[in-house]
Amino acid sequence: MCDTCEFTSGPPPNALGKYLLVPLTAGGFLYAGMQLIFTAQRLTEERGQMMTFVQGFALFGVGLFVWYSGMGAANPKQRRQRILKYRRAWEDEQAGVAAPDTTSLLGENLEAVVVAIILALIIRHFVMEAFVIPTGSMAPTLLGDHFDLECERCKHPFPIAKREYELTQGETETHATATCPVCDYTFERDLTRADMRSGHKILVNKFIYRFRPPRRYEVVVFKFPNTPWRNYIKRLVGLPGETITVRNGDVFANGERARKPDHVIDSIWIPVHDAAWRRTGGEPRWDVVAEDLRPAWQFGKDGAEDLDGAWMRCDPAQAKLPAGQETAWVGYQHRKMHAAYAYNREDSARGPITGDLRVRARVTPEAGAVVRLGILETTRLYDEENNSQRDEERLVAARFEAGQGEATYAIEANGEVVAQVKGPALTPGLPHELTLAYADDRARLQLDGETLLAWDDPFGPVEQTYDVQVRLGAAKAPAVFEQLRIDRDVYYVPSRSNAQYDPSIQAIEIPQRSYFVMGDNSPNSEDGRSWGFVREGHMIGRAFLVFWPPTPEHLRLIR
Template identity: 35%
Template sequence: RSNHWGDMILVNKLVYVLRHPRRWEVVVFKWPRDTSKNYIKRLVGLPGERLQIWHGDVYVNGKLARKPRWARWALARRVWAQNRDSLREKPPWQVLSGDWDLRKNAYRGGGDNDALISFNLPITDFTPYDDPEAESDDGNPVADTTITFKVKARERGRAGWVVAVLGDPQHHVELRLGVGGATTRLYYNGMLVATSPFHIGADGSHSIEFSFVDMRAEVWVDGKRILRYDINARHQTPDEVWVRLGFEHAEGTLTDISIYRDIFYYPDARSTTGLEGEEVKISKDGFWVLGDNTRSSQDSRVWGEVPTDNMMGRAFVVFWPPWRWQVIK
């Protein structure tokens, strides 16, 4: 959730006495243009670094700044949720193959070969949520996505897989969760890149988190990470985004499906067209901060770096008004 004008926030002023500020933390500081005013933003660039915003991502010293899991979730924007999609008459999924019963709260599918469905709403940096009548503007497609779901599956005649695909035609990852003894596999652009001994038993039900964000694929099952793979490539904004689910040589039920996209940073706070920003050199006594509302935030893209002496501490709790109480991540 975003912070609002009038929120009262607790700030840990001791933490930066004990250690240096860390990337992706939300910090409070004195505004460089008027130190009588306090600002709150997310810390993205550290002293002495070279920083570039390129097609929605942050690059530091020429390398992609990947978010740890806590920051990935802090910056995730929900696109769609199965159990909250009450306004559409039909689920926003297209059947690509196999037999499916797409009821609102439980998708049942399977096939002797493959059975796949594809999410068919646009995933852009402007995403109308839960409103089938809303019109998207000219937002940029965002292929950095995370999907969570619960699955119960069994094989059909032989060992099979639960299948999930994220990405775009240029860069995509495919997860095959083993069913009935099959090995779990991860593919990048059709090439096998990682495996795990995990598999779903005949009566097993599991919570899955599958992400492809910052060119990193991660798989978590029941709160434990079973796979991670980093891809060394620069990712450009795609023309289309793939989110697909299904089964191969298996059948089962998918519930509690939710789709999230990553934040999409712009190099210029006043424009959403130029996607390849110039590299910025941060001084040895400065920090670079960005707002989570990247389309309209007044931040370091407008008024430059924050001097070390202006840093006050890490924001950690909104405590007023009480109905907006939340831990800041």
């Protein structure tokens, strides 16, 4: 303490206090406060929710106070400012000038904490708010409380839903049946709290809809129409005044297909096959589509067994190709392309067949090779008058050329070019990432992560898809295919409860100033199909960021 001006300053904390004790103590209070705030968002009873919010903000305030107090004492700049403040007050006192009372360190920190909390409340109310995802209705885009598993056969990690009653009454473990989304292997596991993970924590932009209306396929947070004090999160699929239907898993608005923007589709692809996760048994996933093509294909490098497409080589010159055909094809075999949701555990039925797929491969071509990635979709049509049926097949393929100089990249439908573009040819002997994405009847050809060509298919099937096969092949010169991967788009299935507003069953007319929403995990989502529409005034904001857990596979923008 100064004998002249009576300035008092405690000793600055040592390195242990500054870098360990203060951050740990403050972090503990902040974390506990945030957990209580997120817990309050899950509660349905209004009084209990308010009390939990108050407790959470109180702990959060204590954490801020500890941080300001501890780190402020260690901050030379703040210490100099306090010394200068006391000096000016002492000089004013000596000169007989009235001066405001100097504030103690406790008062200064308390003032800073109060201001910080007020600013946080203002930001939370008007600008941005954090929410916790309690359920899996938006999986796999957003995960609720879940368990992390690893497939016993291919070792692929994936989440499954935690049921509300599991591990809540003091139990130490629960039993689950799960099916791997990549290799389709079903197994049983005993799960403990160590396997359990809480739902995603997200940030919501609360002011954006003050400047523009919500847009189709945005992920929105809104007040639940039946109990407005509860918040829900879904994907917006229908706009005011529209008539929407769902056919073959896709949304139609006023009779026209409502295609998802490319950036939305690219954020929600669901894995179906990945050769990086290799099985230890079972049928091979890739095989020739005709026996005459078998001499052209080698499955597995250096004689090693390859069941999943980790390495395949095609030499089309060795195939016995029929007249008019230049490509030696292989197809994805022994597994149907079901719109299954592994997240839902054994509750999830296999689901319908889907043709909205993305196929990717790392391809090393030789000079002159023409490489194709294709999706063959079969639709079964019924003739009620003649009591007969017939199948229609349609192959949409992306064509890539290897060589020197310029090449023609093309999208083909049943062998006919429907879109093409010129560009540098694939470099012979070097690997390239080739992609064909086909969803919402929109095909995209991508090379090394860049979209070179897109085509909106006006003739895509609207009836139920009967079968789908992913194909790939080469013509004119050899090519090596590695790291085969297949993903699928979200598929909107009919509601389990024969809901009143289900667009899969009937056309739904959306009132003015209202919106229609559905969950990405449509087999397990209570959404607009059950309770109708979200009024404009109930919209809270647009979800835009998953910030917790802060790991690479979870931390991301929400599309």
